Amino acid sequence: MSENKIHTENMFLYYSEKMALNNISITIPEKKVTAFIGPSGCGKSTFLRSLNRMNDLIDGVKIEGKVMIDGVNIYDKNIDVVNLRKKVGMVFQKSNPFAKSIYENIAYGPKINGVNDKSHLDEIVETALKNAAIWEEVKDRLGDSALGLSGGQQQRLCIARTLAVNPEIVLMDEPASALDPLSTAKIEELIVQLKEKYTIVIVTHNMQQAARISDNTAFFYLGELIEHDKTKKIFTNPDKKQTEDYITGRFG
């Protein structure tokens, strides 16, 4: 099962002249939850965003090295970025539902990918909402604006929206950082369920969260990948002193 889904080799990333990622080589297994931890500004979000080329939107980003997904370098010249992003979905830190109805938010992804059949769309929307554990809460008001939902519901809606496109990898950039403990618990539960179907990479500031939900954990510090191993090992018996210091709260 644990095939290598994502694999990077000697990857460097620069914002203009400033180096943000320094020689990252990591292998992320399929259908597991991999958590990235580290202090703010250490490059974990940047690395996450480079996995579906969201960094392309920022001016002056330069990437060197290999980023392989399913054995294909996604920074090759003839890669179709649109399809790459379909394959590698992303949930953002701040929930960002569109200014549309709940239904339209979910149906948007399938629609732009050519699904026009109403009954088929209904099915996709229902499945996605159920997978994101929000169906029960919104099934009676699918026509309402998504912006009227609570923060936690909005974030789960965004997860549902991502799932509706049927990605293989789901990248999550601190999905629960702006949520209350109850919503966070729901989302964590959801992530654990989702790993049966998807490869999940999650960035988090909350170390307990990483310990609770992830199979593997990678610790980033100042643009470098310090340590990457099984979560249990990282949290109980890390190889590097820096990792231990961070996890035990001695710095960062």
Add this chain to the structure above:
Amino acid sequence: MTKKEKKGKKKKLSGLEKWQSERIDITQKKFRIGDYLAEKVIKGVAYLSIAIVFLIFVFVFRESFPIFNTTKPTTESKAIVKQDSQETYGAVTDNASTTQTQETYGAVSDSTEKTNVQETYGAVTDQSATIEQNALVGDSAKAINSSSDTYTVSAGSGSDDNRSALKSMATKEWVPVSANPRYGLLALILGTIKITFISLLFAAPLSILAALYVSVFANKRMKEIIKPTIELLAGFPSVVIGFFALMVLATFLQSVFHYETRLNSFVGGIAMGIAAIPIIFTITEDALTAVPKSFYEASLALGASKWQTAFFVILPAATPGIFAAILLGIGRVFGETMIALMATGNAAQMDLNPFASVRTLAATIGAEMAEVVFGDTHYNVLFLIGSLLFIFTFVINAVAEFYVKGKLMKRIQGK
């Protein structure tokens, strides 16, 4: 610091220490005069601007009010009505030369019947006619002064005039200057709506797409060039656009579409669209740029292309702003006088054909206010047109505000 040191320093407190040692008193309500005044001034200015708009409407409407007075004729209006009929036919007062004057009004000159004069008046397609008319007013003024006394004797009742004027408003003939004046507004209203429609059909898609390009697709440098260039057009005097339409655009469009009348609602609509583009563009662009960047990212992360994102996410999210932009565009076209005067042909006719000449409400005021007699029925009707323009704009805005924002927005963005 020990207590002793503190005590020793107490007499000479530094600014910071004073600031830190100050107790905050919340028991007494403090009257802040500066805040109070600023608040009142701002409130006053806001109310004043509303009052000014309202007063303009009241005064414009007041000028048109006598036309609704069908019972009490005034001697003043009697005299003026007669003067008016004289004025139209020029300085010459005898009937024999009516034919001559007719020639200046239009193409047809073979008949001496008055009805003919009225009809040809509507078909005037040239600026020169208006100019000549202006010249005639000057001449006729002297003649009127010397002979008005004799004519007041035979003047008809003013109330009758008003009654027939009011009645004639629902017709389509705009013949304000005649022995039997008719003030049919329908053709003018239709003309205005037609022009507005054509110009919006031309300007709205162009400017919205241009705004979409600038805010979503264009790179920084392109944006810095296109945006100011289009916005520059907003400050363009409409007389220049009108002149361009009259001299260049009309000829060009005629050679492309091969229609009969050179100046018509199509030419006028395009020219007014040119005037409306920068307004719609600027506001749409602002609205599109104000759409949160997270929408853009979220859509791309779902595997949408740039175009799909722009069209299905950013455009719907900016709908309220785009509507405001289109409304302002409508306002501009609706009230545009100079271009209408120069490029539409100024013939009041009921015709849905886009290649027929039209006359707009605003252009009617612009063309005729200079030669209308103060206090005359015609004068009142022109002011009534002014109030109508006011009311139309108000109604369009109100409808947009309540219907579009209420229902359409719900359909696009969910309840």
